[in-house]
Amino acid sequence: MFTTPPEPRAWLANDRIQLVILSVLSLFVEIMLIRHLGSEIRIFAYFKNLTLIGAFLGLGFGYLYKPRINLLVSLVAIGALALVTHPSSGFSTISTHLSLSDLNTWEYASAQGFAFNLTVGVLMLLLIFFLVIVAMVPVGQGLSVLFDRSTNRIVDYSVNIAASIAGIWLFAFLSFAWTPPVFWYVGVYLLALLIWRWDARATAVIAGLMLLTGVSLDAAGRQPGMTSFWSPYQLITFQTMEVSAWKEGRYGPTGYTFHSIGTNNTFYLNLFDLGPAARAEHPEFSPPTDNVFAYYDLPYRLADKLDHVLVLGAGGGNDVAAALRAGAKKVTAVEIDPVIIKLGTEHHPEHPYTDPRVTVVNNDARNFLKTTDQKFDLIVLGLLDSHTLTSSFTNTNLDSFMYTLESVADMKSRLTDHGVVSLSFFITYPWIGAKIDRMMAAQFGAPPAVVSFQLAAGTRSGTSFLASPDRKRLEERVAAYLEQAPELKEATRAAQAGYGAIEAEAQTDDWPYMYVRDRAVPKLHLLVSGLLALIFVVMYGVFFGRPGRSDLHFAALGAGFLLLEVGVISRFALFWGSTWLVSSIVITLILLAILAANTLYLKRRKKIGYPALYGALLLTLGGLYLLPLTSNLMAILYLVPFTLIGYLFARSFDEAESAGRALGYNLLGALVGGLAESASFVTGLSALILIAAGFYLLSAIALRRS
DSSP states (O other), X not given: OOSOOOTTOGGGGSHHHHHHHHHHHHHHHHHHHHHHHHHHSHHHHHOTHHHXXXXXXXXXXXXXXXXXXXXXXXXXXXXXXXXXXXXXGSGGXXXXXXXXXXXXXXXXXXXXXXXXXXXXXXXXXXXXHHHHHHHHHHHHHHHHHHHHTOSOXXXXXXXXXXXXXXHHHHHHHHHHTTOOHHHHHHHHHHHHHTTSOOOHHHHHHHHHHHHHHXXXXXXXXXXXXOEEEEOSSOEEEEEEEEEEEEETTEEEEEEEEEEEEEETTEEEEEEOOOSHHXXXXXXXXXXXTOOTTHHHHHHHHHOSOOSSEEEESOTTSHHHHHHHHTTOSOEEEEEXXXXXXXHHHHHOTTOGGGSTTEEEEESOHHHHHHHOOOOEEXXXXXXXXXXXXXXXXXXXXXXXXXXXXHHHHHHHHTEEEEEEXXXXXEESSHHHXXXXXXHHHHHHSSOOEEEEEEOSTTSXXXXXXXXXXXXXXXXXXXXXXXXXXXXXXXXXXXXXXXXXXXXXXXXXXXXXXXXXXXXXXXXXXXXXXXXXXXXXXXXXXXXXXXXXXXXXXXXXXXXXXXXXXXXXXXXXXXXXXXXXXHHHHHHHHHHHHHHHHHHHHXXXXXXXXXXXXXXXXXXXXXXXXXXXXXXXXXXXXXXXXXXXXXXXXXXXXXXXSOHHHHHHHHHHHHHHHHHHGGGHHHHOSTHHHHHHHHHHHHHHHHHHHO
């Protein structure tokens, strides 16, 4: 399949050119599948490990499995994954079938019994795992062939790393250009054409796959009147709807229209006109005594002054519009997603983002808090529960580092003497409210004031948690507010008593898991990890023999590398922001450090000994674990061990008997590292450095014995 192509494509006879194309293709497909599956099927948005580990297993299997599989099989599997992600396929319901109470997934189990739901969900997951693995196997086989016949492994390995960087930034460019998935899949097929044997049948098959994928990814298949946007972070849908109201024994139109925005096939927010004129014109929709939308206006009725208001996670502008209605003199609105800013600017009926009093900042909210020197009379967190991953290499979400003790401390430091922090949240499970309660109490010295809004009978409650350096003044204002809204008193009293009675741990920057109840690996993680481990054991037991000590050495190197990479990305997110751009930059810096190590290895005639390399690496990792992370400079120090790791791998790889086997076991080891990452739910993120050090120690022992 990957032998020298015939004319007129003779320029592809160069193995190194084929290596470049396959390396770009492997990273591009991996990141594309992680991004697309995570956007369309909610469970993949929580656990990037599902796709990432499936990709590692497929590539590792390809490196080790010798009977050749045609690249066409990979392209068909990729096309099948495009079909699976279509809203009409039914696979978007996986997280509903696997909804468990120790993890908040915004999903509720369907009416069938637990066993039925579990079986259906597991079967759906297994099918997707299988397709991801099959998609990557032929790519791994092609790379294995090229490395096994390489005359200079380290140079070709460097080419592989450089091309992988190109694959990352090619996808990053498409993401930041807001391109839809059809462009991503067509890009895969075009890359495949560059290494294809040029005959009419193969070209026709690829053309057919391109057409089928384009049709299956047609966004018009979602709902009539719905428009889709693919921002750098998530799938965003937009549609205009009309409010129906109960009148004369039935629901009927009111003439009141609003815009609805969804993210990743889940409701996100509605853009309502809540101004006095609109509410007076449509009293059946929002009567003056109704509290459904009161949580937007509440914070501005409890602050002493509104000279400068900060809205974090401003979304489409509802919180900003409320600030302007309340008379705020200046508003800074921080929102990470440029598409949501655009929709809010163009479609919000109150036009808050075009008001001269408003400054819109397209940035990560935590990064803004760390870099601004301004003081605010009121800081509003606008329902930041995004449930969207920052990248394909970490389990943290876009909002993970906003709900931590350190984040609340940052907010407190940006308040004026009588300023107020207002954090609103839809409480699906009471333990989430308890965690917020502990977090704010720890930093402000007393439990926050709580106002709870029951949106409708049997629905989630919208709760506002409020804290201020001037606790007494805040309590007086909250009490006065509740006297004017007696219908809120009972829900508020129950919420305050309930959150105080629940045992909960406040999350920190080291343990930023807002949606996980306790320091334990969630049941859903255990279930999925068990499935992945079972697939790995079965595949390995059927197709491969007992691993040698050198195989264990390379596997341990892969496991340690992935864990350390996860820790580094999480740490950089604290300072540079939880964005895909930051993740792409950090991964690029890591790969550049490896390229520098390869260059040093090639130029240095006398090679550095293994004892010195392992000793320096373990000392460095121990120092990073103990180092307090308080600045950008300290974050950059996290890149230091990757030069040592790169040199260590280069020497081992150069001395390996089989290049393909070494790379295969390295990827299978990364799979183990991906499963081990779940330990951070118990230990915290910093401990991943120690676990990585343990894997590197294991690799040293295996190397010595081999």
